[in-house]
Amino acid sequence: xxxxxxxxxxxxxxxxxxxxxxxxxxxxxxxxxxxxxxxxxxxxxxxxxxxxxxxxxxxxxxxxxxxxxxxxxxxxxxxxxxxxxxxxxxxxxxxxxxxxxxxxxxxxxxxxxxxxxxxxxxxxxxxxxxxxxxxxxxxxxxxxxxxxxxxxxxxxxxxxxxxxxxxxxxxxxxxxxxxxxxxxxxxxxxxxxxxxxxxxxxxxxxxxxxxxxxxxxxxxxxxxxxxxxxxxxxxxxxxxxxxxxxxxxxxxxxx
Amino acid sequence: xxxxxxxxxxxxxxxxxxxxxxxxxxxxxxxxxxxxxxxxxxxxxxxxxxxxxxxxxxxxxxxxxxxxxxxxxxxxxxxxxxxxxxxxxxxxxxxxxxxxxxxxxxxxxxxxxxxxxxxxxxxxxxxxxxxxxxxxxxxxxxxxxxxxxxxxxxxxxxxxxxxxxxxxxxxxxxxxxxxxxxxxxxxxxxxxxxxxxxxxxxxxxxxxxxxxxxxxxxxxxxxxxxxxxxxxxxxxxxxxxxxxxxxxxxxxxxxxxxxxxxxxxxxxxxxxxxxxxxxxxxxxxxxxxxxxxxxxxxxxxxxxxxxxxxxxxxxxxxxxxxxxxxxxxxxxxxxxxxxxxxxxxxxxxxxxxxxxxxxxxxxxxxxxxxxxxxxxxxxxxxxxxxxxxxxxxxxxxxxxxxxxxxxxxxxxxxxxxxxxxxxxxxxxxxxxxxxxxxxxxxxxxxxxx
Ligand SMILES: Cc1cc2nc3c(=O)[nH]c(=O)nc-3n(C[C@H](O)[C@H](O)[C@H](O)COP(=O)(O)OP(=O)(O)OC[C@H]3O[C@@H](n4cnc5c(N)ncnc54)[C@H](O)[C@@H]3O)c2cc1C
Numbered sequence: 001x002x003x004x005x006x007x008x009x010x011x012x013x014x015x016x017x018x019x020x021x022x023x024x025x026x027x028x029x030x031x032x033x034x035x036x037x038x039x040x041x042x043x044x045x046x047x048x049x050x051x052x053x054x055x056x057x058x059x060x061x062x063x064x065x066x067x068x069x070x071x072x073x074x075x076x077x078x079x080x081x082x083x084x085x086x087x088x089x090x091x092x093x094x095x096x097x098x099x100x101x102x103x104x105x106x107x108x109x110x111x112x113x114x115x116x117x118x119x120x121x122x123x124x125x126x127x128x129x130x131x132x133x134x135x136x137x138x139x140x141x142x143x144x145x146x147x148x149x150x151x152x153x154x155x156x157x158x159x160x161x162x163x164x165x166x167x168x169x170x171x172x173x174x175x176x177x178x179x180x181x182x183x184x185x186x187x188x189x190x191x192x193x194x195x196x197x198x199x200x201x202x203x204x205x206x207x208x209x210x211x212x213x214x215x216x217x218x219x220x221x222x223x224x225x226x227x228x229x230x231x232x233x234x235x236x237x238x239x240x241x242x243x244x245x246x247x248x249x250x251x252x253x254x255x
Numbered sequence: 256x257x258x259x260x261x262x263x264x265x266x267x268x269x270x271x272x273x274x275x276x277x278x279x280x281x282x283x284x285x286x287x288x289x290x291x292x293x294x295x296x297x298x299x300x301x302x303x304x305x306x307x308x309x310x311x312x313x314x315x316x317x318x319x320x321x322x323x324x325x326x327x328x329x330x331x332x333x334x335x336x337x338x339x340x341x342x343x344x345x346x347x348x349x350x351x352x353x354x355x356x357x358x359x360x361x362x363x364x365x366x367x368x369x370x371x372x373x374x375x376x377x378x379x380x381x382x383x384x385x386x387x388x389x390x391x392x393x394x395x396x397x398x399x400x401x402x403x404x405x406x407x408x409x410x411x412x413x414x415x416x417x418x419x420x421x422x423x424x425x426x427x428x429x430x431x432x433x434x435x436x437x438x439x440x441x442x443x444x445x446x447x448x449x450x451x452x453x454x455x456x457x458x459x460x461x462x463x464x465x466x467x468x469x470x471x472x473x474x475x476x477x478x479x480x481x482x483x484x485x486x487x488x489x490x491x492x493x494x495x496x497x498x499x500x501x502x503x504x505x506x507x508x509x510x511x512x513x514x515x516x517x518x519x520x521x522x523x524x525x526x527x528x529x530x531x532x533x534x535x536x537x538x539x540x541x542x543x544x545x546x547x548x549x550x551x552x553x554x555x556x557x558x559x560x561x562x563x564x565x566x567x568x569x570x571x572x573x574x575x576x577x578x579x580x581x582x583x584x585x586x587x588x589x590x591x592x593x594x595x596x597x598x599x600x601x602x603x604x605x606x607x608x609x610x611x612x613x614x615x616x617x618x619x620x621x622x623x624x625x626x627x628x629x630x631x632x633x634x635x636x637x638x639x640x641x642x643x644x645x646x647x648x649x650x651x652x653x654x655x656x657x658x659x660x661x662x663x664x665x666x667x668x669x670x671x672x673x674x675x676x677x678x679x680x681x682x683x684x685x686x687x688x689x690x691x692x693x694x695x696x697x698x699x700x701x702x703x704x
Contacts, residue, residue: 022330047290050290050335050347053334054333054335057334058358
């Protein structure tokens with residue numbers, strides 16, 4: 001990270017989908033500090049305006065926004081074209097939207113389950129299809145997507161969320177395999193638990209990662225053109241172990 | 256396995272929220288406010304009252320509410336606007352002074368008033384109307400709040416400034432979080448050209464020498480003294496008078512590095528006994544070998560020497576620590592300070608950090624603000640139930656006799672009659688309270704007993 005609020009090189013052009021999520025906002029603050037140009041998309045106009053004002057104040061060269069419900073895949077092409085137009089190009093696309101959903105409800109009601117799969121898997125596939133083709137055409141660009149460690153193995157406490165993220169991670173793996181040779185980078189981000197305002201003042205809070213350091217890892221993984229980022233990094237060996245627990249044991253665990 | 260995805264809006268949890276003194280500790284529900292519109296929306300069907308809180312850097316119970324709901328504001332930390340011409344920064348109330356410095360210093364601006372730690376929020380700094388080493392030249396933090404927004408539990412929004420809703424402006428500055436939630440505020444920053452402070456440290460022996468140095472330094476922007484409260488006889492009230500001004504020599508305005516040290520564990524009870532404290536005090540005094548030391552110093556060690564070790568309060572072990580800070584008006588400032596220092600030395604109860612300072616004449620905008628012209632002294636004691644509390648009560652009564660008062664931000668033990676005598680305006684202030692909001696402090700000091 002540079003030490004002055006503005007870098008001298010031309011600002012990077014970054015599209016952020018789900019810009020009001022905690023991790024996305026923290027990531028954008030680093031980019032704003034570096035003087036990036038940002039196009040922000042989120043569902044809630046008031047929250048989006050607060051985030052945009054913050055990033056502008058912190059030094060972003062340019063900030064534009066669009067209010068959109070990303071579940072509405074019909075709107076995606078127009079929305080993305082508008083964003084790229086507004087930014088006059090795009091160096092990075094950052095997908096950070098998603099819902100945790102209600103696992104218990106989803107076990108009872110398929111519509112709830114379908115909603116989780118739609119928001120976390122189907123809608124991103126729609127966005128990624130457009131974005132990947134845009135980047136391939138230019139033979140440049142980075143697509144960074146927040147998936148989750150929960151996608152590495154299904155467990156009873158949140159397997160709907162987990163399976164939506166598993167699908168997303170698998171999709172990203174395939175997409176990377178396709179577009180890497182076209183000069184396009186795809187980063188799969190798998191965050192572990194992140195400190196929130198709620199846990200910050202609790203006695204044992206330093207065991208969780210704080211959102212600023214998660215954001216720093218994401219920015220640096222993008223700069224280094226990494227493929228997969230477990231963040232904090234400790235989750236990589238943890239998930240390695242969890243993936244390798246034999247199913248006959250795993251099915252008996254309370255996870 | 257903890258839920259790896261709990262990054263979005265989280266629901267409420269029952270958990271302890273610690274104040275800096277780690278005494279008292281109460282269970283409460285923690286409700287994070289992420290957005291300005293979260294209050295009062297999230298509190299629609301709450302019982303048992305609520306209290307907005309920041310970083311929990313108050314020592315006692317002004318930031319606690321037993322069995323109630325704590326509205327944690329630290330995720331509401333966005334900047335809203337900055338005018339580089341005037342230095343006016345508008346930001347959400349949960350932003351910390353550390354975050355403001357990271358933003359402002361590279362742009363050539365500094366906090367108008369700074370406490371001894373930068374890990375406090377804008378809202379918390381307003382609600383306690385905090386003071387710094389420049390009280391005699393700049394007044395309190397509230398003197399530099401051009402305006403703020405107050406949101407009440409009935410959903411009403413109020414812009415408060417010296418001219419708009421002035422009575423709520425005055426009640427909210429130093430209002431202990433009880434008048435509503437401060438959602439954002441506009442702070443007047445001051446220009447600097449360097450991170451450096453032109454520093455001077457001068458040894459003194461006794462209150463007379465301290466007062467002489469104070470008089471000589473009335474044009475110096477920052478002054479504060481460390482005083483040895485363990486020594487008696489010839490060394491009684493010896494200390495180091497520290498003064499500084501922002502360097503006027505242009506220099507690199509880079510942001511501060513991140514702190515790395517975290518105090519790793521709770522110290523066992525015996526670690527902070529009277530002997531180790533008096534050794535520390537002697538070492539500190541003689542660290543300054545010469546009568547007078549002149550240096551150019553970064554602002555971090557000058558303003559925030561304790562911030563280098565995060566969570567240093569654990570040094571006091573499980574029982575926590577008790578703070579005691581008074582101001583005694585000039586009329587009795589000298590005799591009062593000497594009498595209280597004698598009482599502390601006599602008690603043999605150790606105080607690591609005793610900070611002595613003269614407050615200036617600038618009136619505080621807050622109705623309930625603590626500072627007034629005179630001498631202020633801040634002490635802390637490790638909690639030894641049978642000894643610390645009786646000493647505290649003796650000191651509080653002496654403060655009252657000398658016409659002084661105690662600082663709610665540093666208090667966990669003053670009684671209701673003491674508080675009501677220190678702050679006779681409290682009933683008038685109570686008219687501006689939000690009916691939903693209360694604190695363990697407020698419950699304690701307003702009970703009629
Ligand atoms: C090492 C150290 C040194 C210190 N030095 C000084 C000093 O030199 N001078 C000084 O004056 N103080 C000093 N303090 C005390 C500290 O500055 C104050 O207690 C400050 O108010 C803490 O801010 P906070 O964000 O932690 O708020 P908290 O302690 O969490 O809350 C403080 C008060 O603010 C209210 N509040 C918080 N946010 C809001 C909001 N958004 N709207 C309405 N009310 C709100 C709370 O209800 C509570 O009454 C020091 C503390 C420490 C730990």
